[in-house]
Amino acid sequence: SGWWEAVQPAARDPILGVTEAFLADSDPKKVNVGVGAYRNDEGKPVVLECVRKAEQIIAGKQNMEYLPMGGLVKFNDLSVKLAYGDTAPVLEEKRVAAVQTLSGTGACRLFADFQKRFKPDSRIYIPVPTWANHHNIWRDARVEAHTFRYYKPSTRGLDFEGLMEDLKKAPEGSFVLLHACAHNPTGVDPTADQWKEMSQLFKSNGLFPFFDMAYQGFASGDTVRDAQAIRIFMEDGHQLACAQSFAKNMGLYGQRVGCLSVVCDNSQQAVNVKSQLQQIARPMYSNPPLHGAQIVTTVLSDPELKEQWYKEVKVMADRIIGMREALKSNLEKLGSSLPWKHITEQIGMFCYSGLTEDQVDRLTKEFHIYMTRNGRISMAGVTTGNVEYLANAIHEVTK
Ligand code: PMP
Numbered sequence: 462s463g464w465w466e467a468v469q470p471a472a473r474d475p476i477l478g479v480t481e482a483f484l485a486d487s488d489p490k491k492v493n494v495g496v497g498a499y500r501n502d503e504g505k506p507v508v509l510e511c512v513r514k515a516e517q518i519i520a521g522k523q524n525m526e527y528l529p530m531g532g533l534v535k536f537n538d539l540s541v542k543l544a545y546g547d548t549a550p551v552l553e554e555k556r557v558a559a560v561q562t563l564s565g566t567g568a569c570r571l572f573a574d575f576q577k578r579f580k581p582d583s584r585i586y587i588p589v590p591t592w593a594n595h596h597n598i599w600r601d602a603r604v605e606a607h608t609f610r611y612y613k614p615s616t617r618g619l620d621f622e623g624l625m626e627d628l629k630k631a632p633e634g635s636f637v638l639l640h641a642c643a644h645n646p647t648g649v650d651p652t653a654d655q656w657k658e659m660s661q662l663f664k665s666n667g668l669f670p671f672f673d674m675a676y677q678g679f680a681s682g683d684t685v686r687d688a689q690a691i692r693i694f695m696e697d698g699h700q701l702a703c704a705q706s707f708a709k710n711m712g713l714y715g716q717r718v719g720c721l722s723v724v725c726d727n728s729q730q731a732v733n734v735k736s737q738l739q740q741i742a743r744p745m746y747s748n749p750p751l752h753g754a755q756i757v758t759t760v761l762s763d764p765e766l767k768e769q770w771y772k773e774v775k776v777m778a779d780r781i782i783g784m785r786e787a788l789k790s791n792l793e794k795l796g797s798s799l800p801w802k803h804i805t806e807q808i809g810m811f812c813y814s815g816l817t818e819d820q821v822d823r824l825t826k827e828f829h830i831y832m833t834r835n836g837r838i839s840m841a842g843v844t845t846g847n848v849e850y851l852a853n854a855i856h857e858v859t860k
Pocket residue numbers: 497563564565566567592640645673675705706707708714719
């Protein structure tokens with residue numbers, strides 16, 4: 462008898478399973494709209510030009526020493542400026558505790574552990590639906606998780622009344638997970654006015670806003686616009702926290718570069734909070750990886766490279782916006798009588814199509830089109846070469 466007899470196979474990850482099935486399909490027409498990573502119009506992964514240039518600048522000049530526990534200090538400074546704004550008072554007053562993290566996932570997990578350590582009886586409220594890993598993260602951090610309504614299937618838009626109703630019932634001192642922009646998987650974001658209303662509710666009811674910002678710049682093409690929710694809450698004086706990822710907006714997926722920042726009451730509190738975040742990181746991974754943080758630091762501190770990054774992130778966002786329009790107009794051209802305007806109203810990497818599980822299964826079986834069974838289409842996988850084929854297949858299964 463072995464040590465691990467009682468260990469059963471873990472549940473398959475629904476997203477990674479889609480990729481496996483796609484790779485195993487030999488049909489030349491096959492389309493993968495399951496991936497959560499950007500692809501160019503040839504369906505290929507992209508390394509940004511600004512990143513290549515930053516690599517050249519760094520090449521051969523850096524040592525390989527450990528970073529401090531909290532990561533590269535300059536990276537953290539540049540990262541929070543991107544999130545909160547170059548001249549944000551919270552930064553000038555040194556009220557923000559920031560540490561470099563293992564991308565957005567690591568930032569969420571570090572915060573969940575911090576929440577459990579210092580607010581052990583608090584809850585996290587998670588939108589329905591959300592990125593599936595959010596549930597895993599707060600579960601493994603042993604935080605009591607609750608949900609709130611977010612998406613309304615009938616309109617394929619925001620269930621703002623449901624959201625407000627549910628959050629009004631959350632006990633004071635609860636934490637609420639918000640997607641700062643480009644909500645995954647729905648592509649549905651609150652408007653500026655709705656964010657303002659939410660901010661007031663959070664204030665009056667003593668709720669803590671935790672922003673997961675995995676797509677800054679990637680949603681609209683404009684990093685300032687995509688940060689509007691955070692700026693609105695910040696201006697209302699919230700002590701919010703924010704998980705940033707450079708996976709999507711700088712195409713640094715495998716480099717695992719992100720930042721967790723916590724806005725505090727004063728600079729001493731920020732020093733204390735940072736020291737405790739580092740204390741949580743220490744027994745898990747000691748300190749974060751070097752290379753990705755150097756790339757981001759090089760891009761964001763060089764005005765020319767930064768300008769180029771703004772352009773390149775806009776190219777990615779615009780390609781996706783263009784593909785939304787192409788998919789919608791192709792469906793209309795085919796004479797589909799169903800409403801498809803949500804395709805262009807939703808924003809970011811994903812289109813929450815409204816296709817049923819049965820329809821998704823038919824797309825896969827009959828048309829070799831791969832996506833998660835919740836009907837989430839990764840717009841990054843749509844190209845001028847496959848958009849007509851995709852539209853036709855969707856039309857066939859929704860007739
Ligand atoms: N949050 C959301 C909402 C996401 O969609 C993702 C990426 N799928 C992440 C966080 C984390 O990604 P990463 O750890 O690669 O930065």
